Amino acid sequence: MDFIQQKDLSCFNTLGLKSLANNYISLCNIKDLSGISDLLKPGVPYFILGGGSNVVLSEQIDQIVVHNQLKGIHLVQETDGAWFVEAAAGENWHDFVVNCIRQGWYGLENLALIPGTVGAAPVQNIGAYGVEVKDRLESVVAYDPLTQTEQVFNNEQCRFAYRDSIFKHEEGKGLIITAVRFRLPKQWVPVLSYSDLQQYEGARPQLTPQAILEAVCDIRRRKLPDPKVTGNAGSFFKNPIVPAQQYWQLKAQFQDLVAYEQPDSRYKLAAGWMIDQCGWKGRQLGNAGVHARQALVIVNTGKACAADIIAIARAIADDVMKKFGVLLEPEPVFVAARH
Known part of the structure; x- marks a missing residue:
């Protein structure tokens, strides 16, 4: 240490x-x-x-x-129906996904190229192109530094929701996640619910897990800036979920409103579309800006500090509230100078 x-x-x-x-x-x-x-x-x-x-x-x-920065990946168990793979929390998420596909452990390919570590994946319940971590996660191993005890949370105990888990709340945010175990089914079924992936399906006779991984990486590289080149935290705002009544009221006012119906009859609104409608795509405020190709991404234009990011995020959220009456919630965690 x-x-x-x-x-x-x-x-x-x-x-x-x-x-x-x-x-x-x-x-x-x-x-x-x-x-x-x-x-x-x-x-x-x-x-x-x-x-x-x-x-x-x-x-x-x-x-x-x-x-x-804990490292290590290994196959814990193999049954007739699934592989159970455990990765240490400090492993790079994308590298872990690639490793799984190479080993023939399929199911995480839609989550390729998401930046971050394995340990952070369940905290945020990361998701992309029709798959969320909760769909593949078996359990999370965490250490409580105050009681010096190890705890194992099964999928249900993680209390997963949209970009949320117990690890973002008081009961779990002080825990140090040490490892995450995944259940990857042997009977692989491709998830092609997103139109971007369906276009790839039409261009190929068969989409293998490796082909989906490559397609997802290609899509993400075209849509999102590389943080190694342009500083960013990926999608900065959650897509807000609103009651059906509010959705239909907005739809009557904004005919091109982009939204997705949820299983509980609510609607998930496309935050990027609303931000774009407010004129923020490609716009700059101080030392921060909004990416020219993806309105959900706030970028560091070169010399930004936390105050610059906070200022532009507030300005964007204020404009969306004024135009649509919808509250945007940031995805990233803000680490202030003092607790």
Whole structure:
């Protein structure tokens, strides 16, 4: 375990924000958890950092930053119906997906190229192109540094919802996720509910898991900026879900409104479409801007700090509220200077 004071986190967040942690712990070995517990006493604020792809870091962070870099992937169990694969929380998510496909463990291909780590995936219940992590997740192993105990959460106990889980709430956000176990069915069924993937299906006689992975990567690269080139945190706002009555009222006013009916008869509105209608696509405010091809993505135009990101996010949300009467909620976690 490395304990460092005054650690530069600029290269540890995909927005590329300049940030300095007063106290930083690098967690690379599961055996170091007990030592971390000695530092994270009750009342001592701390923050768990993964791949930095879903965070807005302030310029100086007073909380102890625990950087989860645990590594390891292995097949835990094989049954007649499924493979059970476990990955350590610090594994790169996309690399893990690619590894699974190479091994013949299918089911995660629609989630390819999502930035971040395996441990962060259940926190946000990441999803793309018709699949969410909850659809494939068996369990989550987490460590409570305050009680020095390990807990295993099954799928139901994770309380998954749209971009949400128990790990984003008081009961679970202080836990250090150490590993995630996935159940990948042997009877593979491609998920092609999104029109972008259906276009690929029409161009090929058969879509294999590898072909879907490549298609998803191609789509994402065309639509989304590479954080290594342009600082960003992916989709910045959740797609708001509204009651049917509100949807129909909006539909009467905005005939081109983009929305998707949900199983409970509510509607998920396309936040990117609303932001675009408010004139934000390609627009800049201070040192931050909105991507020219995807209105859901806020980008660092070069020298942005957390205040710049917060300012443009608020301006966008205000405009959407004024025009549509709909509240936009950010996806990233905001890590303030003080807890």
